[in-house]
Amino acid sequence: MTPYCPSGRTSRRRGPQPVDDFFPILHRPRVETARHTATPRAGNHPRTRTVEGVYRFLLTPRWWGINVFLLLSIPFCVFMGSWQLGRFEDRVDNHREAEARIATDKREAARPLDDLLPVTKATSGKQATVSGRYDTQMLVPDRKLDDRDGYYVLTLLRTGTGRALPVVRGWLPGTPDPAKAPAAPTGEVTVTGALQASETPGSNGVSARGGLPEGQTAAISSASLVNLVEYDVYDAWLTLNRGDSGMKAVPATAPNGTGLDLKAFQNLGYTAEWFAFVGFVIFMWFRLFRRELEFVRDAELGLVPDGDDENEGDGEREPGRPSPSAV
Numbered sequence: 001m002t003p004y005c006p007s008g009r010t011s012r013r014r015g016p017q018p019v020d021d022f023f024p025i026l027h028r029p030r031v032e033t034a035r036h037t038a039t040p041r042a043g044n045h046p047r048t049r050t051v052e053g054v055y056r057f058l059l060t061p062r063w064w065g066i067n068v069f070l071l072l073s074i075p076f077c078v079f080m081g082s083w084q085l086g087r088f089e090d091r092v093d094n095h096r097e098a099e100a101r102i103a104t105d106k107r108e109a110a111r112p113l114d115d116l117l118p119v120t121k122a123t124s125g126k127q128a129t130v131s132g133r134y135d136t137q138m139l140v141p142d143r144k145l146d147d148r149d150g151y152y153v154l155t156l157l158r159t160g161t162g163r164a165l166p167v168v169r170g171w172l173p174g175t176p177d178p179a180k181a182p183a184a185p186t187g188e189v190t191v192t193g194a195l196q197a198s199e200t201p202g203s204n205g206v207s208a209r210g211g212l213p214e215g216q217t218a219a220i221s222s223a224s225l226v227n228l229v230e231y232d233v234y235d236a237w238l239t240l241n242r243g244d245s246g247m248k249a250v251p252a253t254a255p256n257g258t259g260l261d262l263k264a265f266q267n268l269g270y271t272a273e274w275f276a277f278v279g280f281v282i283f284m285w286f287r288l289f290r291r292e293l294e295f296v297r298d299a300e301l302g303l304v305p306d307g308d309d310e311n312e313g314d315g316e317r318e319p320g321r322p323s324p325s326a327v
Contacts, residue, residue, distance in 0.1 A: 055293075056296075057292050057293075057296055063292075066285065066288065070281060070285050073277075073281050074278055074281060074282070077274045077275070077277045077278045077281070078274075078275070078278060080270075080274045081270075081271050081273075081274030081275045084267045084270040084274060085268075085271040087267040088264055088265075088267040088268045088271065091264040091267065092264070095254060095264075098121075098125075098255065099254060101125060102125045102194070102251075102252050102254065105125045105126050105127060105252075106125075106127065106241070106252075108126070108127055109127065110127040110128060110129040111127065111128060111129070112128070112129060112130070113128045113129070113130040113159075113195070113234075113238075116128050116195050117234070117235075117236060118235065118236075119195060119196070119197040119198075119235070119236045119255075120197075121255045123195060124195065124196060124197055124252075124254075124255040125194050125195065125196070125252045125254075125255070126194070126195050127192060127193070127194060127195075127241075128192070128194075128195040128238060129191070130159060130165055130190070130238070131159070131160070131188060131189065131190040132157040132158050132159040132160065132164075132165070132188070132189070133158050133186075133187065133188060134157055134158075134167075134184035134186070134189065135155070135156045135157070135164060135229075136155070136156045136164075136228075136229055137153070137154070137155045137156075137183075137184055137215075138154045138155075138215055138216060138217050138225075138228070139151050139152070139153060139178065139181060139216045139217075140152035140153075140154050140168075140216070140217055140218070140219075140220060141175070141176045141212070141216055141218070143171065143250075145171045145248060145250065148173050149173070149174070150171050150172055150173040150174060151171070151172060151174075151176040152168050152170075152171055152220075152250060153168070153169050153171070153172060153181045153182070153244075153247060154166055154167070154168055154169070154217070154220060154237075155167050155169055155184045156225070156229060157189075157191065157238075158231070162231060162232065163231065163232045163233065164225075164229065164231055164233050164234065165233075165234045165236065165237065165238060166220055166222075166225060166233065166234070166236075166237035166238070167193070167237065167238045167240065168193075168220070168237065168238070168239040168240065168250050169182075169184065169240055169243070169245070169247060170182075170240070170243035170245070170247020170248055170249060170250065171243070171247060171249075171250050172247055172248075176213075176216055178215055182244065182245035182246070182247065183245075184244075185244075191238065191240060192240070192241060193238040193239050193240040193241050194238070194239050194241070194251075194252035195237075195238060196220075196236065196237050196238070196239060196252060197235075197236060197255060198219075198220065198235050198236060198237065199219040199220045199221050200219070201218060201219045201221070201224075206218070220237045222234065222235045222236075239251070239252055
């Protein structure tokens with residue numbers, strides 16, 4: 001049976017007709033809801049978050065330079081920090097060896113003075129014996145012993161060669177006072193003590209100040225003492241094992257370059273600085289990377305003003321965009 005058509009014509013379709021053919025008024029066109037999407041600018045193409053997309057700026061010459069600097073600076077800073085740390089550890093080991101050698105040398109038999117000259121790191125602290133007569137006596141201020149302020153009593157021992165050896169006979173507390181310093185023994189004497197190298201003003205706690213009263217010297221040094229007496233002075237000095245006339249004996253000190261002095265702690269400070277540089281370089285790289293990444297993402301979303309967009313930092317103008325001078 002032929003289906004009925006309201007228009008009076010016979011439909012040649014087979015099967016049921018759509019409802020809209022019978023009720024045209026019920027048909028409504030579909031309305032598309034507009035979506036608020038960012039319209040890509042001319043010349044831009046959708047990018048994925050890969051090296052070819054968001055991370056493409058890492059391939060620019062500017063970032064090649066930054067990455068090369070990072071890869072070179074980190075190993076260099078680590079090497080320099082390790083080297084400075086090694087210097088500090090060497091000084092600590094030398095200090096321990098020197099302290100142990102002083103204790104060992106004190107138990108050894110004393111040797112004649114001439115056999116131990118000149119004073120080196122190997123002979124410093126060795127037990128020496130020498131004979132002569134005491135002559136000029138001086139005081140050495142600003143010397144501490146057992147965390148107490150005091151001064152050394154220094155007496156020059158004239159030997160048979162005509163030269164004099166500075167001998168520290170002991171230590172007294174308080175300010176230097178010639179009246180309190182015991183007089184040196186008279187006649188021929190033989191002394192035994194630890195051999196020491198001449199002091200250098202300004203090192204190992206040695207005072208470098210001048211203008212001292214007569215009869216005082218800041219450093220036990222032949223260069224200083226030779227200007228105060230009329231005879232030659234040995235480039236060394238001796239500290240007695242036992243204090244003379246009730247004074248406290250002055251212990252031997254480690255030779256220069258073997259103690260934990262200011263230079264040793266400078267090496268430790270440089271170590272901390274070099275390793276701090278490593279952290280600073282890594283921090284600055286991540287900071288620049290994050291800033292560049294945010295800039296690229298903002299540019300893709302159209303949030304960067306035209307005058308600030310530099311095409312992800314590579315300095316190339318986008319296709320189709322006029323230069324600022326042409327506007």
